[in-house]
Every structure is written in structure tokens, then in C-alpha cells.
Amino acid sequence: MALQDHPMWRKPQHHKDLRQPNDHVHWAELFYDLIHVVTIFLLGNYLSANLTVDGFLIFTGLFVALWYAWGELSIFNSIYVSTDIWHRIIMSVMMCTVMFMAAAIPSIEGEGWSYFAVGFALNRALLALFYLRAQRANGSTCPMCSEQIRNFFVFAVIFGISAFLPRPYCYWAFATAMVATQLVYMIPGISVLRFERFVPRLGHMAERFSLLTLIVLGEGFFKLVVTLSEKGIHKVTPDVLVNYTLGGIAMFVMCWLYFDFVGNGRPRNQRLATLVAWWLAHLVLMLCGVMVGVALAAQVKVGFWQPYPTDYAAIGCFGLAGYIAMLWVLKSVIEHRIPSEHGSWEVRFVGIVIAVACFFVVPYVPALIGNLIWSTALISQIAIPVFRGWKQFSRE
Numbered sequence: 001m002a003l004q005d006h007p008m009w010r011k012p013q014h015h016k017d018l019r020q021p022n023d024h025v026h027w028a029e030l031f032y033d034l035i036h037v038v039t040i041f042l043l044g045n046y047l048s049a050n051l052t053v054d055g056f057l058i059f060t061g062l063f064v065a066l067w068y069a070w071g072e073l074s075i076f077n078s079i080y081v082s083t084d085i086w087h088r089i090i091m092s093v094m095m096c097t098v099m100f101m102a103a104a105i106p107s108i109e110g111e112g113w114s115y116f117a118v119g120f121a122l123n124r125a126l127l128a129l130f131y132l133r134a135q136r137a138n139g140s141t142c143p144m145c146s147e148q149i150r151n152f153f154v155f156a157v158i159f160g161i162s163a164f165l166p167r168p169y170c171y172w173a174f175a176t177a178m179v180a181t182q183l184v185y186m187i188p189g190i191s192v193l194r195f196e197r198f199v200p201r202l203g204h205m206a207e208r209f210s211l212l213t214l215i216v217l218g219e220g221f222f223k224l225v226v227t228l229s230e231k232g233i234h235k236v237t238p239d240v241l242v243n244y245t246l247g248g249i250a251m252f253v254m255c256w257l258y259f260d261f262v263g264n265g266r267p268r269n270q271r272l273a274t275l276v277a278w279w280l281a282h283l284v285l286m287l288c289g290v291m292v293g294v295a296l297a298a299q300v301k302v303g304f305w306q307p308y309p310t311d312y313a314a315i316g317c318f319g320l321a322g323y324i325a326m327l328w329v330l331k332s333v334i335e336h337r338i339p340s341e342h343g344s345w346e347v348r349f350v351g352i353v354i355a356v357a358c359f360f361v362v363p364y365v366p367a368l369i370g371n372l373i374w375s376t377a378l379i380s381q382i383a384i385p386v387f388r389g390w391k392q393f394s395r396e
Contacts, residue, residue, distance in 0.1 A: 220293030240260030
């Protein structure tokens with residue numbers, strides 16, 4: 001093998017220019033995912049400590065920013081196969097920007113904000129640098145790369161300025177720039193998707209979504225275990241341990257739902273509306289997954305007979321309803337798969353209705369009843385399709 005063809009020295013190449021591109025995720029991408037394990041855990045801690053409307057809005061804004069720091073790099077790595085030494089060096093610096101953003105989360109309403117915004121600005125600038133390297137190595141993609149370089153550099157400057165603006169203007173500037181970064185993908189005519197070469201490896205992106213979803217839902221287990229260990233497993237009553245077990249099973253079922261019905265599913269076509277729906281549905285699904293994980297941590301705070309904490313119930317019930325709704329959306333935009341035939345729209349609708357209704361019942365009933373209702377909303381999403389599939393399997 002010539003040295004220029006070795007992964008450590010090969011310049012960024014568009015996947016369409018390769019003879020046999022594969023969809024496997026590179027180890028550097030997996031390591032970048034592991035950095036987000038910490039950010040999601042800290043976000044969950046922030047939400048647990050700030051279960052108010054303002055706290056939830058801040059949590060959502062931070063999650064979206066961090067998710068785009070992950071997602072837009074994944075898009076680049078899906079378009080270009082880039083594994084050389086300079087790519088790795090830039091990736092290492094980019095990971096450090098996420099580390100600064102994560103460390104700023106606990107003090108985000110104070111001095112931490114400037115560090116978070118500067119970290120995000122540098123993250124955007126490094127993405128511009130990735131596209132600059134791709135532009136130099138791939139002449140046929142110059143117009144698309146040029147547009148991405150301009151966009152990421154301009155937004156990096158805006159995000160950097162927002163770090164030093166007085167409150168609340170810093171938040172408005174940051175939020176406006178966040179919305180603008182996505183409009184360049186979604187508005188027909190100006191969307192970078194209009195470029196023929198702006199076509200990610202959809203199999204690679206599907207795998208990236210699945211891996212991050214696994215991490216997000218795995219954080220629910222982490223949250224449960226840490227909460228009980230801090231409280232002391234030897235200090236709680238048996239009913240709390242039952243609740244704790246039910247919480248772990250719930251997170252497993254949520255993974256089961258995602259991977260059997262929509263996980264690793266590619267979009268059914270490359271229309272702008274389909275790709276945007278696929279992208280945004282995963283964003284909302286993962287946000288709801290974090291909400292449910294945080295809500296289930298309260299399982300070790302109550303026994304059978306106390307009412308489930310209303311603030312935790314709110315994020316748990318609406319988080320589950322949103323999660324189920326996004327499974328519904330994703331089914332409509334990915335390629336057909338057999339299990340989806342049994343997870344029809346009415347099954348999803350029933351789960352959403354029960355989850356939302358649970359919130360209004362929880363304050364007036366013991367946690368045992370609240371858990372039963374909530375679990376019915378979740379378990380029905382897998383039990384009904386499995387029963388239908390079993391009936392079909394038996395006939396066949």
C-alpha cells in the first residue's frame with residue numbers, strides 16, 4: 001500500500017469518489033461520542049436540580065446546542081472519509097471544546113455561560129476548518145465546501161460575540177444564531193442540500209444516530225444507579241428496590257422499541273422534507289429520552305404509597321409521549337421494515353394518550369398506581385406489536 005493511501009495519511013475524500021465506501025464508524029467518532037456521555041449526564045443533573053419552566057428551557061437549549069455539535073460533525077464524516085493525522089489532531093481539539101462546554105453546564109446561569117458559548121464558537125470554527133481541508137483536496141466540491149466554510153465561520157463569530165453580551169441579549173443572540181444555522185439546511189433554494197455532492201452516507205448517519213441514542217438511553221441506567229448508590233442501597237425499603245428495578249426495565253424497553261422499529265433505518269428517499277424530518281425526529285427523540293431518564297431517577301425517592309413527585313412526573317410523562325410520537329414520525333420517513341407493520345399508528349396513539357393522561361392522575365394516586373399507568377403506556381408499545389407478530393408467526 002502506498003503511504004498516501006494509508007488511512008493516517010490519506011487526504012479527505014468524498015465518499016462518492018471511493019470505489020467501495022463503507023458505513024462503519026471510525027474509532028475517533030466513537031471516542032467523540034464518549035465525550036457526550038459526560039455532557040448528557042451533566043445535563044441530566046442540571047435538569048434534576050432545576051425542574052422549573054425556566055430550567056427546562058435552558059436544559060433544552062443546551063441539549064440542542066450540544067446535539068448539533070455532535071450532529072454536524074457526523075454529517076461531515078458521512079460526506080467525507082477523513083481519517084488522516086491532521087483530521088485526528090483537529091478532532092482532539094474539537095473534543096476539548098465539548099469538554100469545556102460540559103464543564104460549564106453546572107454554572108451556565110452565571111459565569112459558566114461565557115465558557116460554554118466560546119467553546120461552541122470554537123467548535124463551529126473547527127468545522128469550518130474541516131470543510132476547508134476537504135475543499136483543498138476535492139476540487140469538484142468547492143462550491144458546497146465554500147458555502148459551508150462561510151456559514152460555519154460567520155456563525156462561529158456570532159456565537160463568540162454572544163459569550164460577552166449582557167444578559168438576556170447573549171441568550172437571544174445565541175438562540176437566533178442556532179436557528180439560523182439550521183435554516184441553511186431547511187429552506188429550499190438556499191439549503192446546502194441543493195448541492196449534488198452534499199449527500200451523506202445514509203447508512204453511516206443511521207448508525208451514528210443509533211449509537212448516540214444508545215448512549216442517551218444508557219444514561220437513564222447511569223442516573224438510576226448513581227441516585228441509589230448516593231442514597232445507600234442498604235437504607236431503602238423493598239418497595240423502593242422494586243421501583244428501581246422497574247426503572248431499569250423501562251429504559252431497556254425504550255431501547256428495544258427504538259432498535260426494533262426504527263433504529264439503523266435509512267430514509268426512504270432523499271427529498272429535503274424527508275431528510276429534515278429524519279434529522280429533527282432523532283433530535284426530539286433523544287431529548288425525550290434524557291427527560292425520561294431523569295424522571296426515572298425519582299423511582300428511588302418514593303415507595304409504593306407516596307405520590308410520585310409531580311415535577312418528575314411531568315418530564316417523565318411528556319418525555320415518554322414525545323418519544324413514542326417520534327417513533328411514529330421516524331416510521332413514516334424510513335425504509336419499510338417488517339416489525340413496523342405491527343407497530344401501527346393506533347398503537348402509538350394509545351401510548352401517547354395514556355402517557356399524557358398519567359400526568360394528570362399522578363398527583364392524586366400512590367406511586368404504585370402512577371407507575372402502573374405509565375408502564376402501561378410504555379409496555380403497550382412493545383407488547384401489542386409482539387402479540388400481533390406472534391399471531392402472524394403462528395399462522396405462517
